[in-house]
Amino acid sequence: MKVAVIGCTHAGTAAITNIISLYPEAEIEVFEKNDNVSFLSCGIALYVGGVVDDPNGLFYASVEQFNKNGVQMHMEHEVTSCDVQEKKLEAKNLKTGESSNHTFDKLIITTGSWPFTPPIPGSDLNNVVLCKNFDHAKEIIRRSESAKNVVVVGAGYIGVELVEAFEENGKNVTLIDSEDRILNRYLDEKFTSPVEETFEEKGINLALSQTVSAFEGKETVEKVITDKGEYEADLVVMCIGFRPNSDIVKGQVNTLESGAIIVDSFMQTSVKDIYAAGDCCAVFYNPTKEPAYIPLATNAVRMGTIVAHNLVNATLPYPGTQGTSGLKIYNHNIASTGLTESAAEAAGLSVRSAYIEDTYRPEFMPENALIKIKLVYVPDNGRIVGAQIISDADFTQAVNTLSVAIANDMTIQQLALTDFFFQPHYNKPVNFLNEVALEAMAKENKAK
Template sequence: MKVIVIGCTHAGTAAVKTLANVNNNIDITVYEKNNNVSFLSCGIALYVGGVAKDASQLFYSSPDELKSLGATMHMEHEVLEIDTENKKVLVKDLNSGETRSDFYDKLVMTTGSWPIIPPIEGIRLGNILLSKNYNQANDIIAKTKDVNHVTVIGAGYIGVELVEAFEQNGKKVTLIDSEDRILNKYLDKEFTDIIEEELKGKDIELALQQTVTKFEGNEAGNVTKVITTKGEYETDLVILCVGFRPNTGLLKDKVDLLPNGAIKINEYMQTSDPDIYAAGDSCAVNYNPTGDKVYIPLATNAVRMGTLVGYNIAGQNVKYMGTQGTSGLHLFGLSMASTGLTELTAKANNIPYEAATIIENDRPEFMPTFEEVRLKVLYHQETREILGAQIISKADMTQMMNTLSVCIQTKMTIDELAFVDFFFQPHFNKPWNTLNQAGLAAVAKQAEKVKEPTGV
């Protein structure tokens, strides 16, 4: 059996490794547009900020490693067309310009995503950069050396991480977003308020609830000003971080897609064409909190899905369990994470919910040091199943979101969470674990609702 893998970052690399390790009789051919594989784009801000000193450490595999596993690697090759009826692909060698056809028995679409480039006047000016791959990371570092003022457009994870990196490099930073607060897809307002105060304390300019309408430049063709619906901002460099779109144009009208182009898959990672598999940022995920197919581009989703592609093509038949969209962030000394629904997304999905919020110290006050923790758990008003959670603290309590991710996946109720067995040790926590405390708060709240009047 011949398998062609198109794209080899996270999902593609995982698919190749799994296929090769599970069944080394499968003929694996990889076509990748770049000259590298497996780049951790989530490490760009750490690289830009100087935390990651060696860029080579942001790669966890290489073309040579995949070759050693038996894969035929065609780097700097672009697939131009897919003929699904005849199971052929048309490929262009980006160095020589030559094109040729190749055939497959099974096709793996791990083409990933690409940053959204909005159609704004002046968008093609110099010093307006993207932040996605290795070459762009190096470009950002090179351009940042000679500038004083950096403007980041987009206040999601990548945007705010870059803001921190630029501030720590001594740059004046402006952060622009059309929403009324930062990180609104991941955290509720009482959490983002804390982070915004940290940013303001670092003299980072927050320009929220405004949309960029135009870029202006100088005679050299470089950007000098960002104009929005609310103001104008002088700048030397702009980083666009407004989101991602799946790279799935090759399969348009050939398999079932979401309106944004993300590929729909079944529980065995197959598209509507059973001989075409998909994984990673190119496709939608099965989102357990709502049961819908949703576009959530995360590296963790990609490596899991790519691994499942490998197992299933090799004949192991391993089902995809879906995702809760669990993610975390470290910013200016604060550790934060979330899983599942926020209040914003629960309302958007018309899901009746209640919330239990705990503000507590991470360990007993008799210890030499302790830090305040804010935990919020959302649960279904009727079924009492846990729907989502968020946490923030100067102490690293983020692993609690991994625990609650499992709780959401297994449909645990908030009442069960109250009495789950967690260890206690003063170096780490209190006798009642913070997760237990959230459950207990919800149980007490429910008891108040059903309590009968006792009279006098």
């Protein structure tokens, strides 16, 4: 069995590792545009902030490892054409310019995603950079050394993490986003306002509800222009979102309007023997029961693993995702899973929510912390479809529990009565997960 893999970050790395184990006789050829594999881009902000000293620690697999296992690694090779029906592809060596032709029995497309790059005038100025791969990380570090005024465009997870890292490095930081709140897609206002308040206390300039219209400067960026103002900048980092890298099979396999490749529960595309995984794909989203584009490393690793298990026989279905994620910004420990109320409304789902603020330990304990938690559910049947948590103490793992609840279609009634242990060092006799579900039940009883 001859297997071709296009792309080797999280999904590709997981697929290759498992194919080596499951099918030792398989011939594996990998085509990767970069000179490295398995880069953890979520660690870029930690690298920028000096938490991680050695960037080599942001890799968990290597080209050398794969070569030792007999994998043909075509590094710095770009696949320029691919015919999924004829099962052949052409790859260009980016160092020599030479092209080569290859055939395959099975194809795994793990081409990932790429940052949105809107056509903003001045985008080609020096020090206007992207934030995605290892080369970007090195460039951000190098260019930030001499930068005084840093502008981050995009208030998603990567953007807010970079803002914290730059501020702690003594930079003057401005965060620009077209939405009126940071982390708007992931969290409700009760969970974003504490972070915004901390940013302002740290002297970070929040330029929200603004759209970038131009970058100005001679050769290097000096100023960012928006529809509401202008901001000095020696360095601009663009973090406004990602799009799926699926152009190589455009028109050959079924996709969403966004270009995200549609796969079945066994990661097979609309064409037999052609599989896809990771950020180039749509995933089955359990809260809505529909495919959605949710680029996350956790999804990519699971999908890559599942591809390998299903290459010969369809035996291991994908269980879907909840889009579960966590974030630490200064003293704020935040996590979310599933839908917010606004996201549910956009998806055409009628929901209600329950919210509590409480200390997590009994009042007699000498040390305590406040926890805020919100549960989103469908009132007709009580099905849980989302949750958010924030606290100065770390309760982010509780969202993993709620992710399991969503995956298994648990109701607020079931969660309210779930058996969680009690020990004063860790919680109250009624665990906060039980408590928020009981609050949801009380809300529904009043509505009857």
